[in-house]
Amino acid sequence: MESSDRVALTDLAARYAQAVDRRNPSALAALFTEDARFVLPPALNGTDAPTEIQGNTVVASSVVDAVSHLHSTRHIVQQQVLDSDSATTAHGEAYCSAHHIYPRGDGYRNNRIEIRYQDSFEKVDGTWLFSRRELVVDFAEDVPVILLGK
Structure with a gap:
């Protein structure tokens, strides 16, 4: 895999986090x-089995809807392992700390979830995109937080 492809795929994961945190479908x-x-x-998803959503606009609206009730979110993308399948397809795994800030009583709490994304990518018209993204939860914790901004 070319270094430019690695940079593009790393940027893709960061842009995903930014779009979710900014609620930008x-x-x-x-x-x-x-x-x-x-x-x-x-x-x-609150069921006994994984739920699969299909279509870029459906995925985007579903993800944004899932976090819209929260005060704020912060997705921190950590290490990424990337492997090329061909010149236009790749797969990888990205670790992420997902912070979900919500009001409780007279304060706020952070439902912090440590996740991994199992990703498949496709290069379309020279641009790398997600073709499949599977979220795996490793562990979570819920802790009080103090909001310092806004």
């Missing part, structure tokens, strides 16, 4: 192929 949809699939684990 159009920016989020632009990061996925038109027929992309997004898989949520039972730990986050």
